[in-house]
Amino acid sequence: xxxxxxxxxxxxxxxxxxxxxxxxxxxxxxxxxxxxxxxxxxxxxxxxxxxxxxxxxxxxxxxxxxxxxxxxxxxxxxxxxxxxxxxxxxxxxxxxxxxxxxxxxxxxxxxxxxxxxxxxxxxxxxxxxxxxxxxxxxxxxxxxxxxxxxxxxxxxxxxxxxxxxxxxxxxxxxxxxxxxxxxxxxxxxxxxxxxxxxxxxxxxxxxxxxxxxxxxxxxxxxxxxxxxxxxxxxxxxxxxxxxxxxxxxxxxxxxxxxxxxxxxxxxxxxxxxxxxxxxxxxxxxxxxxxxxxxxxxxxxxxxxxxxxxxxxxxxxxxxxxxx
Numbered sequence: 001x002x003x004x005x006x007x008x009x010x011x012x013x014x015x016x017x018x019x020x021x022x023x024x025x026x027x028x029x030x031x032x033x034x035x036x037x038x039x040x041x042x043x044x045x046x047x048x049x050x051x052x053x054x055x056x057x058x059x060x061x062x063x064x065x066x067x068x069x070x071x072x073x074x075x076x077x078x079x080x081x082x083x084x085x086x087x088x089x090x091x092x093x094x095x096x097x098x099x100x101x102x103x104x105x106x107x108x109x110x111x112x113x114x115x116x117x118x119x120x121x122x123x124x125x126x127x128x129x130x131x132x133x134x135x136x137x138x139x140x141x142x143x144x145x146x147x148x149x150x151x152x153x154x155x156x157x158x159x160x161x162x163x164x165x166x167x168x169x170x171x172x173x174x175x176x177x178x179x180x181x182x183x184x185x186x187x188x189x190x191x192x193x194x195x196x197x198x199x200x201x202x203x204x205x206x207x208x209x210x211x212x213x214x215x216x217x218x219x220x221x222x223x224x225x226x227x228x229x230x231x232x233x234x235x236x237x238x239x240x241x242x243x244x245x246x247x248x249x250x251x252x253x254x255x256x257x258x259x260x261x262x263x264x265x266x267x268x269x270x271x272x273x274x275x276x277x278x279x280x281x282x283x284x285x286x287x288x289x290x291x292x293x294x295x296x297x298x299x300x301x302x303x304x305x306x307x308x309x310x311x312x313x314x315x316x317x318x319x320x321x322x323x
Contacts, residue, residue, distance in 0.1 A: 055079065055292035078292035086293050087277045089266040093296065100271045102184050103259075104252030107191040111248045112241055114192075115199025120229060122200065123207040124215075141197035149257060152190045156181035156262070181262050190258040195251060199244045206240035207233065242311030250301050271297045 025033065049069050056074035083093040121127075122134060159180040180186040210233060218228045234241070256272040263269065275297060278290050305312065 051291045051294055054287050054290075055295055057288050060286060060288045078288040079296070082289050082293040082296065086289070087269075087274050089269055089274070089277075091266055091269055091274075093293075095267070096269060096271045096274050097300075099184055099268055100253050100255075103188050103191060103255055103270065104249045106185075106188040107195055107252035107255075108245045108248035110188075111192050111195035111199045112245045115196055115244060116203050116234070116237070116241065118196075118200045119203035119207055120233065122204050124212075137197045137200055141201060145194045145257060148190075148194065149261060152193065152258070153181060153261060156186045156190070159186075182264050182268075184263075184268055187255065187258045187262050188252070190262070191252050191255050195248050199248070202244055203237065203240050206237055210236050239311045242308050246304060246308055246312055249304060253301055254297075 053069045053071060055078050056076070057071045058073050058075045058077060059071075085092055086096070122130065157179065160178065180189075214232055214236075215228045218232055223231070254272055255270070256276065259270045259273050260276070263273070275290070275293055278293060279285050
């Protein structure tokens with residue numbers, strides 16, 4: 001019996017070994033995969049290199065000539081000009097960036113703070129109307145941002161803080177006539193309203209993956225609900241918080257619809273508005289200036305992602321495990 005069993009065991013082991021080694025790609029397959037990866041890399045990098053090349057071109061051409069993407073007479077003059085004054089409006093790049101930072105940071109921070117609180121309630125609590133509210137949030141999430149443009153315009157336009165009793169004289173003395181719609185604060189609130197449904201759904205999906213036993217053990221040790229939330233749940237949810245905050249920052253940084261329709265003062269202009277204004281409607285577009293400005297606008301989100309990529313890459317997929 002031992003003599004007949006041993007060959008069968010050896011045969012099964014050999015089959016498993018062949019299957020295991022069969023999963024290892026051959027040299028030909030590795031070369032094909034690497035060539036495909038290089039093709040994808042070139043496809044992604046080529047437009048970026050093209051834009052950088054246009055920003056360095058002193059001749060203001062609409063495309064590089066020949067196979068040399070970097071022009072021979074490369075100069076940083078376009079960067080210096082757009083930093084000083086990118087458009088005809090009397091505001092420099094720093095002023096535009098500060099306005100965009102206000103919207104980006106405000107929308108990112110408050111969408112995460114409000115979103116994680118609501119997501120924790122939906123994930124851990126059972127209350128009447130919970131399913132209906134989740135469906136309503138999902139329905140709002142499916143709406144495009146442009147669909148809320150008119151209602152938000154009408155709603156925010158009716159809020160004038162300089163006419164509020166008691167608060168009005170103070171606001172009027174500091175800001176003068178203050179219309180919430182025509183302000184950075186109003187645009188930030190509009191962006192937050194669009195970010196909240198995604199933040200709630202994304203964070204709820206991640207919080208569902210955190211074992212409840214951890215909170216129960218903390219409660220047994222005497223921790224309150226707030227202590228459990230701040231000292232156990234939030235640290236474990238850091239990847240999802242990083243993803244939500246980063247996407248909120250990018251949405252606020254590149255926001256255009258609300259800013260273009262709401263803001264009227266040149267001092268409140270954002271980077272996206274200035275970039276759109278540089279396009280030539282009746283004249284030729286200054287491609288060198290346009291490309292240099294586009295590169296400068298794209299740098300801050302890239303820097304933020306570079307430093308937070310450890311949390312972002314780990315939280316992108318996990319938030320969608322449970323709904």
